[in-house]
Structure formats: C-alpha cells, structure tokens
Amino acid sequence: MDALAALLIVVVFLVMVFALAQAFLSDALSGRDNALSKLNQQVNELARMLDLERSANAELTLSVSQISAQLQGSISERDALVDRLSIIEADLETTHRNNAAELDRLRTQISADKEKMGDQRRNLSRLEADVAAGKSRLADITERAKTAEASFSKQREISRSAQDQVALLNQQLVALRRQLASLNEALDASEAKNHEQEVQMVNLGKRLNEALATKVQELARYRSEFFGRLREVLGDRSNIRIEGDRFVFQSEVLFASSQAILNPEGEAQLQKLARTLVQIGSEIPEDIDWILRVDGHTDERPINTARFPSNWELASARAISVVKFLASSGIPPENLVAAGFGEFQPIDRGEDEIAYRRNRRIEFKLDQR
Numbered sequence: 001m002d003a004l005a006a007l008l009i010v011v012v013f014l015v016m017v018f019a020l021a022q023a024f025l026s027d028a029l030s031g032r033d034n035a036l037s038k039l040n041q042q043v044n045e046l047a048r049m050l051d052l053e054r055s056a057n058a059e060l061t062l063s064v065s066q067i068s069a070q071l072q073g074s075i076s077e078r079d080a081l082v083d084r085l086s087i088i089e090a091d092l093e094t095t096h097r098n099n100a101a102e103l104d105r106l107r108t109q110i111s112a113d114k115e116k117m118g119d120q121r122r123n124l125s126r127l128e129a130d131v132a133a134g135k136s137r138l139a140d141i142t143e144r145a146k147t148a149e150a151s152f153s154k155q156r157e158i159s160r161s162a163q164d165q166v167a168l169l170n171q172q173l174v175a176l177r178r179q180l181a182s183l184n185e186a187l188d189a190s191e192a193k194n195h196e197q198e199v200q201m202v203n204l205g206k207r208l209n210e211a212l213a214t215k216v217q218e219l220a221r222y223r224s225e226f227f228g229r230l231r232e233v234l235g236d237r238s239n240i241r242i243e244g245d246r247f248v249f250q251s252e253v254l255f256a257s258s259q260a261i262l263n264p265e266g267e268a269q270l271q272k273l274a275r276t277l278v279q280i281g282s283e284i285p286e287d288i289d290w291i292l293r294v295d296g297h298t299d300e301r302p303i304n305t306a307r308f309p310s311n312w313e314l315a316s317a318r319a320i321s322v323v324k325f326l327a328s329s330g331i332p333p334e335n336l337v338a339a340g341f342g343e344f345q346p347i348d349r350g351e352d353e354i355a356y357r358r359n360r361r362i363e364f365k366l367d368q369r
Helices: 002-110 114-234 264-283 311-328 353-359
Strands: 240-243 246-250 290-297 336-342 361-368
Touching: 002 114, 246 264, 264 311, 290 311, 311 336, 311 361
Parallel strands: 290 336
Antiparallel strands: 240 246, 246 361, 290 361
C-alpha cells in the first residue's frame, strides 16, 4: 500500500512537473513573443529613422551640389568681372594716353586755330566726362568684385558646414547599423533558445506517452487474464457474460426484485470473483494503480419507494452492496469504486421483458485510476 501511495505521489509529481514545464514554456514563449514584438518595433523605428536620415542626407547632398554649382557660377562671374575690369583699365589707360596726346595736339593748335578752340574745349569736357564715367564704372566694378569675393567666402563656409553635417550623419548611420546588427544577434539567440525548449517539451511528452502506454498495455494483459479466469471459474452461464471490456452479471443473479441486498447465490458468485481478483491483484505490479469499477444499472421502469425514490438510488445501492462484499472478501477498498447509472445506459432499447432483464445488470471493469 505504501508503494502504491508512493507511486501515486510520483505520478502526481510527474503530472505537476509536466504542467509546470508547460506553464514555464508558455511564459517563455509569451516572453519571447513580447521580446520579438519589441525588437520588431525597434527595428521598424530604426528603419524609419534610417529612411529619415537617408532623406536628410540626400537633401544635404542636393543642397551641397546646388551650393557648389552656385559657387562655380560666382567664381565664373568673378573671373568675368576681373577680365572686364582688366579690359576697362586697359581701355582707360589707352584712352588717357590718347586724350593726353590729343590735348597736346590741341594746345599746339590753339594759337593757330582759335575758332576751333570752343569745339576743342567741348571735346575736352566730353572726354573728361567719359573719363569720370569710366572711373565711376571702375569703382562700381571694384565694389561688385568685393561683393562677389565676400559671397564666395560665405559660400565656402556654408559648404564646409554642410560637409561637417554629412560626416555627422555618416557616423550616426554607422552607429544605427551596429545597433541593428546587435538586435539581429539577440533575435537569433532567442529563436535558438525557443527551438531548444520546444524540442525538450516534445521529448518530455513522448516519454510520458510511452510510460502511459506501457502501463495501459500491462493492465490490459492482466485484464485479459482476469476475464479468462473468471470465465473458467463462473462457467458458461447465460446470465453472466462479457460485454467488451466489462464482466456483466444480470441483477437477478445477485438481487431480488427492487432490492439491494445480495442473495446467497449472488454472494457465492461474487466470492469466486473476489478470489480470482485477489489472486490477479497480487500479480499486478505495484506501479500499476488499478481499480475495479462496479456499475449498477436498472431498466427504464421507474421505482418510487421510501428507500429508493428513483432508479438512481436503487442502482447506486446495489453497486455499493457489491463493493462492500468484495472489500470484506479481501479486495483492498482503495481498489474499488461504485457507480450508479440508473436506467440511462441501456444495452437493449427494446420495451419487452427480455430487454428489461438485459438492462438490469451489474458490470465489473478492471481499469486504471
């Protein structure tokens, strides 16, 4: 009995271990799913940030290209202005030399041609006005050249700042790629751990199923031996038969009509059954937790007495009487169980006396707890 109790504790412990393992694995899988969801969110956020950084980088690259183009245009314009300034200075110098020569020639002709003096003076004034206008244009060109040079310096500073921003964005992009690689490594490790846990759970389930199947097969062997010996002991009687995995006694063999007290013939038959079961039970290994279930059945005709208000009470009382007798005959009470089914499990749906007799029965089933 201690061994059976210990076996029961071990089986309950194994079931609890299996349930706890399933709970832990469920928690681990749930945690893994949550971690995977968070990782996916982080990856999506990083991808979105990467797209934004790429867009900003593209915009900065475009801006740098535009600034470079503008800078090239400014340099070309400055070069053109410098060329024009050189040309104007050359023209002014040539004009100045020409004017000086013309002034000398006019001075020599003043005495000779006074009538032309007025025209020469007007020409001189016009030439002086042209010189003044040329100087004014030269000053304007010089100012524009200074402005272009200042703009070139400003554009160069902007270009340098843009290059610094591009370098910073490249560094951030490298950091994001490293973080993404770390996340991928964590995800791979989580998936590997999950696969290992699933393999362990499958192996545990297989071992439990194999153990249960082995116990069921052993019990089936003893059940077959039990039914075989009962058939030899009880003989070939029409009111005692085997139905599937059950040994069936007609109620008339054991009880009087509407009664739950065993008659002498019934006690004699049950005594043979008890001796056989005691012998078989001693051969069943201690690690097989077996029971003999006694089921009471009635026919569909109702009963309503002070002791038995319904067929349930009659069926249950008959099953209990059989269990008590078997316990008194040496079968351990912990290996016995009584059940009353009333009229609700008929084996013959007929409504004649033959069907009623078949449905009034006591069934014995050797089973595992």
